[in-house]
Amino acid sequence: MDINRHSTLDQVAAAIEKAKTESAHPAEYFNFRIELAKSAALAWKEASPLASASGLPDDLALKLAAGNVVLKPEKLEIGEEWAAGRAADTTGIFARHGMAFGEALSAFVADKGGAPVAGWIRMLLKRDRKGLAKEARTFDMQGSMLAFFAAEVARPVMVRTAEALRPALDEERWKRGNCLVCGSDPCFSKYEGEGGARYLLCMACGTIWKFQRIHCPFCGCTDGKKHGFMSYDDDPSYRIDHCGECKRYMKALDLRGKLAQERVLEAEDAMTLYLDLAAEKKGFKR
Numbered sequence: 001m002d003i004n005r006h007s008t009l010d011q012v013a014a015a016i017e018k019a020k021t022e023s024a025h026p027a028e029y030f031n032f033r034i035e036l037a038k039s040a041a042l043a044w045k046e047a048s049p050l051a052s053a054s055g056l057p058d059d060l061a062l063k064l065a066a067g068n069v070v071l072k073p074e075k076l077e078i079g080e081e082w083a084a085g086r087a088a089d090t091t092g093i094f095a096r097h098g099m100a101f102g103e104a105l106s107a108f109v110a111d112k113g114g115a116p117v118a119g120w121i122r123m124l125l126k127r128d129r130k131g132l133a134k135e136a137r138t139f140d141m142q143g144s145m146l147a148f149f150a151a152e153v154a155r156p157v158m159v160r161t162a163e164a165l166r167p168a169l170d171e172e173r174w175k176r177g178n179c180l181v182c183g184s185d186p187c188f189s190k191y192e193g194e195g196g197a198r199y200l201l202c203m204a205c206g207t208i209w210k211f212q213r214i215h216c217p218f219c220g221c222t223d224g225k226k227h228g229f230m231s232y233d234d235d236p237s238y239r240i241d242h243c244g245e246c247k248r249y250m251k252a253l254d255l256r257g258k259l260a261q262e263r264v265l266e267a268e269d270a271m272t273l274y275l276d277l278a279a280e281k282k283g284f285k286r
């Protein structure tokens, strides 16, 4: 079994559509995420990777062992015209689905073009949450929402790039809290196999990598006494891991003891808004 099985962006969109028909939760939220997923899948068809496996340095394994991610955000050539086009499509989806900041963001992008958008993508890859929060205030948005927006804009090209690099990488060995390909935070996780190995999913490029069972991916806290989890009574295959040190949480699929589960991990974040609401109610943040 390929434990890190990846899905195409078309498969991700189809999985969210299927979840909508089977869910007791409001259709509107699914509609928003379905539109985003379809837009990303369409743009993926036109996107070119920003790096290739043949262009990787000979000492990549050493660099990764030292904690360096493959793509350096400051050197990444994110096309500004491309970013402006993607941002216009994405702000349109935000605005159509009633996000109050969608209009302001849309007007800003129309006025300023792709340069600030490329800047937000770099902040996302560098996990510069303070920088994103500062930028987000202009639009009366949460920093985490601007990070989500930047990830949606970047997704087609980041997924293309990760796909091009994947053959040269060993995702089992990285074991750090951020993505080994692009540096971003994870947005979802899973526990799988007999021993319950823990895997994280990158919020930008969709890479899946192995992580320490009990560490916090966000602040690196290794004190097990500060970590806890919530289970979700309506569907015991989900859990929410949380950290008392940084007060952040991570949604997870618990697939232990379930063989050959056909789940599209990349669709799970979009399918589980109710888990975010449950975590936020307990005072944890994304």
Ligand SMILES: [Zn+2]
Pocket (backbone or CB within 6 Å): 179, 180, 181, 182, 183, 184, 202, 203, 204, 205, 206, 207
């Ligand atoms: Zn990534």
Ligand SMILES: [Zn+2]
Pocket (backbone or CB within 6 Å): 216, 217, 218, 219, 220, 221, 243, 244, 245, 246, 247, 248
């Ligand atoms: Zn933490």
